[in-house]
Amino acid sequence: MEIRLFSAMDYLDKFVDASSQLVNAYPVAASLILGLGVIGIARFCYRTLSVFLQIFVLPGHSLKRYGAKKGAWALVTGASDGIGKEFAFQLAKAGFNVFLVARNKETLDAAAAEIASKYSVSTKTASIDFAKADDAAYESLSSNFQSLNVGVLVNNVGKSHAMPAYLTDTPKDEIADIVSINVNATLKVTYSVLPGMIQRRRGLILNIGSFAGSVPSPMLATYSGTKAFLSTFSSALGEEVAQHGITVEHVNTYFVVSKLSKIRKASLMIPHPAPYVRSVLAKIGLPCGAAYSRRPNTSTPYWSHAILDYAMTAIDIPTFFISYTHGLHKSIRRRALKKMERESKAQ
Ligand SMILES: NC(=O)c1ccc[n+]([C@@H]2O[C@H](COP(=O)([O-])OP(=O)(O)OC[C@H]3O[C@@H](n4cnc5c(N)ncnc54)[C@H](OP(=O)(O)O)[C@@H]3O)[C@@H](O)[C@H]2O)c1
Structure with missing residues (x-):
């Protein structure tokens, strides 16, 4: 152990000697490199501190700015399940009347009734299948809220x-539904709501x-492509x-316990919808983990998601993350197919 310590000290001495010889030989270049190093370290410390302040200390915009309690x-x-349902509850708690939209009228009405019994706000519901909606369905939906003072729109659906699959193995209707729901619904509902917000000079649009x-x-x-659309569209x-x-x-959302994620147990990285939505509403206007990601108007507010996003931005090796995700999805698909095989044998 002692011998190792001595030899490590020896190397350190040699390194310091060589460095001072270089500094003496090339003082300008050495000062430049040292200066750049100090600037790099200071920039990293500043960014890390500002991200942690946003995640853990600074408050976001007050929801009153968007009409809460007014x-x-x-x-x-x-809005009938998962993250969307939680948004409806927490926005009602904050003092908004809530308009809930999804396919199943019964679950929507049950959620609306629960909200109305808990908080003294008005509620409305509308049923629409965004996978199949045509122009008439969108017109009928927007006729419900044209006369309302909409302060907040959550494009959550x-x-x-x-299951993970290569594009050519993905059913065509699944591809069409994903585009219709994740892209078209966001565009069309936003298009209906925005003129009123512009007129009132007030509004918050959250694209999940x-x-x-x-x-x-x-x-x-x-x-993945439809979710990337949301980022550029929002900027x-x-x-x-x-x-x-x-x-x-x-x-920007990592995993949350829900039907969509098929995850039932919460963990450090995977919150329930309630704490997740609380973090979103508490940090409006603060990019948190997305602060240095070159994605203006993106926020990664939940603390563990935010640290992961910031770390990924700092590491900045997209090809590594893509190939890691590929491997992960191959293994998820293998397991999903095995499960399906077991279930079909059991029938
Ligand atoms: N959970 C996660 O880990 C996670 C991670 C990243 C991003 N996100 C995003 O978070 C958002 C919410 O996800 P979630 O996990 O809360 O999902 P969820 O629990 O499956 O809830 C989906 C909601 O959308 C409604 N819906 C589904 N298909 C619809 C359609 N065709 N037309 C109208 N409404 C429809 C559902 O009600 P009906 O069935 O009654 O229509 C339900 O209210 C999504 O945009 C998702 O991409 C989630």
Whole structure:
């Protein structure tokens, strides 16, 4: 042990000697390298500190700015379950009337009744299947909220693949449904709600995205592409409407316990919808983990998701993340197929 310590000290001495010889020989170059190193370290420390302050200390915009407790409505798509249902409850608690949208009228009405019994706000529901909706269905949906003062829109509805698969093995209707739900519904509902927000010079639009949008995800290529759309769309629209006092935020989400994720147990990295949505609503306007990701109008607010996003931005080796995700999805598909085989044998 002592011998090792001595030899490590020896190497250190040699390194210091060689460094001082270099500094003496090339003082300008050495100072430049040292200066750049110090700037790099200071920049990293500043960024890390600012990200941690945003995640753990700084408050986001107050929801009052968007009409909480002033009679404004919050419109939430995919509001009968999972993250969307939690948005409906927490926005009602914050003082918004809530308009819940999904396919199943019964579950929507049950959620609306529970909200109305818990909080003194008004509720409305509308049933629509975004996978099949035509122009008439969208017109009928928007006729429900044209006269309402919508302060918050949560474009939450989303669909992923039944299991990871290469594009050519993915059913055509699954691809079409994912695009219709994740892209068209967001565009069309936003298109209906935005003119009223512009007129009132007030509004918050939350587009619920996924890490699959920031890390291209092989074997979930369609879902991944639709979620990447949300990021670029939010950056562009956010700049368009900032002049009207409207905030657009793409909410970057890692896993959350829900039917869509097929995860039932919460963990450090996988919260239940309640703490997840609390973090989103507490950090409006703060990019948190997405602060240095070159994705304006994106926020990664949940603390463990935020640290992961920031670490991935700092490491910055996209090809590594893509190939890791590919391997992961190959193994998920293998296990899903085995499970299906077992189940079909058991029948
Ligand atoms: N959970 C995660 O780990 C995770 C991770 C990243 C991103 N996200 C995103 O978070 C959002 C919410 O996901 P979630 O996990 O909360 O999903 P979820 O629990 O499966 O809930 C989906 C909601 O959307 C509604 N819905 C589904 N298909 C619909 C359709 N065709 N037309 C209208 N409504 C429909 C469902 O109600 P009906 O069945 O009654 O229609 C339900 O209210 C999605 O955009 C998802 O991509 C989730």
